[in-house]
Amino acid sequence: MSKESLRYLNNAKEILKKSPIEDNRYADVKYVKEACDTAYLAILKAIDEYLQNKGLVKKELPRSVDAYRKALRKYLAVHNGKLLRKFEDLYDELHIAGYYRGDLHHVKVVKEALNAAKAFIERIR
Numbered sequence: 001m002s003k004e005s006l007r008y009l010n011n012a013k014e015i016l017k018k019s020p021i022e023d024n025r026y027a028d029v030k031y032v033k034e035a036c037d038t039a040y041l042a043i044l045k046a047i048d049e050y051l052q053n054k055g056l057v058k059k060e061l062p063r064s065v066d067a068y069r070k071a072l073r074k075y076l077a078v079h080n081g082k083l084l085r086k087f088e089d090l091y092d093e094l095h096i097a098g099y100y101r102g103d104l105h106h107v108k109v110v111k112e113a114l115n116a117a118k119a120f121i122e123r124i125r
Contacts (some may be wrong), residue, residue: 004045004049004105005042005043005045005046005121006042006121007036007044007048008019008039008041008042008045009039009114009117010040010120011012012033012035012036012038012039012042012114012117013071013114015031015034015035015038016031016032016035016110016114018031019031019032021107024106024107024108025105025106025107026106026107026110029102029105032097032104032105032110033098033099034095034101035098035100035110036084036093036095036097036098036104036110036113037095037098037099038092039094039098039113039114040090040091040094040095040098040099040117042117042121043090043094043120043121043123044062044068045116046120046121046124046125047062047068047071047072047124048061048062049070050075050076050124050125051057051075054075055084065091065095068087069084069088071088072084072087076124083120083123083124086116086120086123087120089116090113090116090120093113093116093122094113098110099103103115
């Protein structure tokens with residue numbers, strides 16, 4: 001796992017610790033949203049690093065979720081067809097449900113999403 005993506009993922013876990021837990025739910029959605037966004041950024045950092053190791057320069061890196069999808073299809077899906085589906089799941093769970101909508105509350109669900117992000121990052125190293 002890249003140092004930068006690992007740092008982001010660890011930051012996400014630290015952010016979550018700021019929220020009180022009541023009845024196995026995070027009581028402060030602000031910290032959950034922030035942690036989910038940071039974990040999603042860790043995924044993007046890991047993809048960027050992989051692409052740079054494949055020879056892309058910084059200005060060629062994806063700048064939108066659609067561009068990330070295309071890059072995954074072109075550079076990674078050849079080796080692992082499930083990777084794009086995992087990316088889509090993490091995009092929906094962390095970025096949309098967790099960050100954008102603030103729909104994640106249960107401690108177990110949020111922690112599983114962060115673990116899934118870590119597993120994704122480890123698969124593309």
